[in-house]
Amino acid sequence: MGKVIFQSSGLHTSLQDLGRYGFRKYGIPISGAMDQESSKLANLLVKNPADKAVMEVTQIGPELTFDEPTLIAITGADLSPHLNGSPITNNKAIPIRSGDILTFGAPKRGLRTYMSIKGGFLYETVMNSQSMFVPVTPKAKFTKGNQLGYQANYQSIENFATIRTEENHFENPSLAVFPGPEFHWLDQTTQSTLLNSEFTIGTNNRMGYQLSNTEMPTNDFQMLTSPVIPGTIQLTPSGKLMALMRDAQVTGGYPRILQLTEKSINRLAQKGSGQVVNFNLIDI
Amino acid sequence: MIGFQSIRQLNENTLVLEWPENIGPDILSEILHFEQAIIKSHGDLINETYHSYHALAIQFHRDQTTFENLKKRISHLNLDFGTNLTPATWELPVCYDGKFGTDLEEMSKRIGLAKEEIIKIHSESTYTLYFYGFLPGFMYLGGLDKRLYLNRKSTPDRSVKSGSVAIGGTQTGIYPMDSPGGWHVIGKCPVSIFNTTKSPPCKMEPGDKILFRPISIKELEQINNQIEQGFYELNPNKNG
Numbered sequence: 001m002g003k004v005i006f007q008s009s010g011l012h013t014s015l016q017d018l019g020r021y022g023f024r025k026y027g028i029p030i031s032g033a034m035d036q037e038s039s040k041l042a043n044l045l046v047k048n049p050a051d052k053a054v055m056e057v058t059q060i061g062p063e064l065t066f067d068e069p070t071l072i073a074i075t076g077a078d079l080s081p082h083l084n085g086s087p088i089t090n091n092k093a094i095p096i097r098s099g100d101i102l103t104f105g106a107p108k109r110g111l112r113t114y115m116s117i118k119g120g121f122l123y124e125t126v127m128n129s130q131s132m133f134v135p136v137t138p139k140a141k142f143t144k145g146n147q148l149g150y151q152a153n154y155q156s157i158e159n160f161a162t163i164r165t166e167e168n169h170f171e172n173p174s175l176a177v178f179p180g181p182e183f184h185w186l187d188q189t190t191q192s193t194l195l196n197s198e199f200t201i202g203t204n205n206r207m208g209y210q211l212s213n214t215e216m217p218t219n220d221f222q223m224l225t226s227p228v229i230p231g232t233i234q235l236t237p238s239g240k241l242m243a244l245m246r247d248a249q250v251t252g253g254y255p256r257i258l259q260l261t262e263k264s265i266n267r268l269a270q271k272g273s274g275q276v277v278n279f280n281l282i283d284i
Numbered sequence: 285m286i287g288f289q290s291i292r293q294l295n296e297n298t299l300v301l302e303w304p305e306n307i308g309p310d311i312l313s314e315i316l317h318f319e320q321a322i323i324k325s326h327g328d329l330i331n332e333t334y335h336s337y338h339a340l341a342i343q344f345h346r347d348q349t350t351f352e353n354l355k356k357r358i359s360h361l362n363l364d365f366g367t368n369l370t371p372a373t374w375e376l377p378v379c380y381d382g383k384f385g386t387d388l389e390e391m392s393k394r395i396g397l398a399k400e401e402i403i404k405i406h407s408e409s410t411y412t413l414y415f416y417g418f419l420p421g422f423m424y425l426g427g428l429d430k431r432l433y434l435n436r437k438s439t440p441d442r443s444v445k446s447g448s449v450a451i452g453g454t455q456t457g458i459y460p461m462d463s464p465g466g467w468h469v470i471g472k473c474p475v476s477i478f479n480t481t482k483s484p485p486c487k488m489e490p491g492d493k494i495l496f497r498p499i500s501i502k503e504l505e506q507i508n509n510q511i512e513q514g515f516y517e518l519n520p521n522k523n524g
């Protein structure tokens with residue numbers, strides 16, 4: 001068995017697969033990789049099944065050492081990854097030797113990077129998933145000194161081709177949305193503001209992204225607590241929007257005015273505070 | 285039968301059935317009945333179901349079916365499949381001592397009832413578990429006596445302790461873990477509602493009845509000891 005040792009933790013580094021299903025009836029969020037297009041690609045590059053847990057690195061990367069040979073791939077945001085001090089590229093399988101040191105530098109584009117490892121990480125599975133989420137798992141993220149096991153079963157892979165990702169994924173501010181169940185509660189002017197303006201990203205984390213535009217009016221809509229899912233955009237009384245992400249609670253009491261497509265959730269997950277987005281309404 | 289009023293698609297793989305926007309045992313029992321019937325008839329097409337007071341969410345397998353197809357199947361659903369619902373009754377111990385019921389005093393002033401009255405009313409009602417939400421293992425309970433209704437605190441507390449029994453607006457519940465919260469804390473339940481090492485992680489199911497049994501600090505300590513030593517087991521009352 002090999003292990004990855006965290007010499008430093010980075011801003012928020014956790015293990016995430018494609019989510020924990022079947023437990024929302026007990027109030028347990030789905031969790032899972034924020035940008036699942038990138039996490040699936042990371043697994044594909046090392047020939048893992050798409051649902052293997054990968055390491056999700058946010059904005060500031062950790063410093064990692066490996067004690068056994070293996071194969072990794074890094075996808076998603078470009079956080080200037082370096083292996084033993086030399087730059088390496090995203091979207092390519094990279095052989096690792098014992099003692100190798102992986103570091104990250106300046107964020108060049110995107111917010112979240114994914115690292116897959118051949119055969120997957122050895123970490124406890126709780127309720128059918130390895131996704132870290134407190135209180136389902138004891139920890140929400142890794143800290144300095146943590147060790148994470150992996151199968152040291154490296155076999156040579158012939159195809160080391162780089163896979164190009166869609167540029168749009170990182171640069172495009174447009175998010176495709178479906179109308180939400182309460183979209184029609186909004187008057188014409190508000191609908192028009194919503195669909196024709198830029199919204200600025202405020203506070204954001206794995207639970208949700210706050211999006212604001214000062215033109216949006218306050219409101220006093222009342223509704224019964226109802227099911228919400230990742231990608232549901234709620235309208236809060238102040239007029240700010242809350243786009244729910246992977247760790248969001250399963251029910252909510254604010255009007256669900258828009259719903260991000262699966263692709264748009266992945267796209268939003270690569271953006272951070274101060275960046276702007278706009279909505280492109282599509283038929284469901 | 286009331287019947288659902290709308291069936292709509294929420295995203296690529298989730299549909300929602302909505303009943304009239306009310307909180308009540310009739311809608312709850314219909315939702316549970318529907319949920320069971322759908323799982324029994326079309327379980328192979330469905331990944332997960334869960335519900336709130338008046339809405340049932342169904343996440344389907346996109347590679348097995350479509351919204352239109354599932355919608356058609358749901359409108360022809362054989363409801364005989366969902367007949368044997370047997371709600372259990374659970375008695376949860378609650379210590380209402382001022383040591384834990386830190387907002388009892390304030391609540392007593394605001395609603396004009398003596399603390400003993402609040403405790404009596406709260407522990408003599410029968411509650412229905414509608415669903416879990418907000419936090420893992422947080423029960424949305426119906427059945428709070430109107431005399432105990434009290435708006436949430438205008439400024440939420442930064443940390444409400446795990447096990448706190450509290451009242452917020454027209455609802456009562458137990459915080460399953462330390463969490464920020466704006467409800468008025470009136471007691472403590474020593475029994476964990478949410479347990480990650482158990483399958484399922486929560487024993488109480490939607491539709492079940494919940495009773496609160498007042499206990500002294502001494503009994504609370506005894507139960508805590510039993511829990512620590514692994515002797516304590518929460519079981520539903522017989523008769524169901």
